[in-house]
Amino acid sequence: MEPFTALMLPLLVVLFVLMARSVRQVNQWEVGLKFTLGKFSGRMEPGINFLAPLAQSMIRVDTRIRNRDLPHQMVITADNVTAMIDAVVYYKVVDPERATLNVENYELAIKDRAKVVLRDIVGEIRLDELLAHREEIAAKVRVAVEQFVAQWGLHVELIAMQDIQLPPQMQEVIARKAIAERDRQYVLIKSQADVESARNFAEAARILSSSPGAMELRRLEALQNLTAQGTSKVIFDLARGDSGESPEVRKHAVAMAAAMADDARTGVRVNEQPQQTTAEADAAGEPSAATALAQQRR
16 A cells, blocks of 8 residues: 555646646736647637646747837938947737747847838938938838838837937037027028018108197107106206207207306206297397297297
């Protein structure tokens, strides 16, 4: 009895190991491919599946979307500019049987194909187009890769260009070009502003010249702005040469301005000077201040 027990115990252990190996779990995002004596014999759905010990085997295929970085690719554009392109490819397996049976390593194969297509397409365009339309170029690369890898049971979701590195000399040239473009825009905007400002000033001058009252209000507003700082100023408005003033009134105003300037230099206050009466002015043969003001109002 003891020899039989000693013989059965190893057999039970081996049988338990074989039964354990025959039970396989397939996850929801996976597809199991079953092979019987090396021949493909069907799929295994997600869940618990059983295999014949020593006669059957299984290969799991992940059907989720995968993202793989493409190594830096040195490409030469159509205008003979060298650029380093860093891209990433997103793909997934849509036909596990063909992806497993037709390609030894489909992940490496799709990366190599994407690199070749990327170099070919970028070599047909200019650098300015590459920098300005990288999304359109990446979409063209994706379509070209998709047409080739579809026979492997793969689907390319997206190919994106993460970075485009240029030589330092080319970067300086592009920077100078951008600065020149900004300067050109500044000059255009400033010239347009000058034209619009000149047009507005011409319209304002036309309105003021056609309305004496508006011109007078504008002059008074300018005088008020000059005296709004709180400091004492003496202002003589002598720019109204066409307002109907006589040469004698203008000459008298100039003389008063010179006298007040001399008094200011010698410390005499202008407000303390006695005003010339109308009679004194008539006796001197010169118009008085009141007469000059009346003439200005007329």
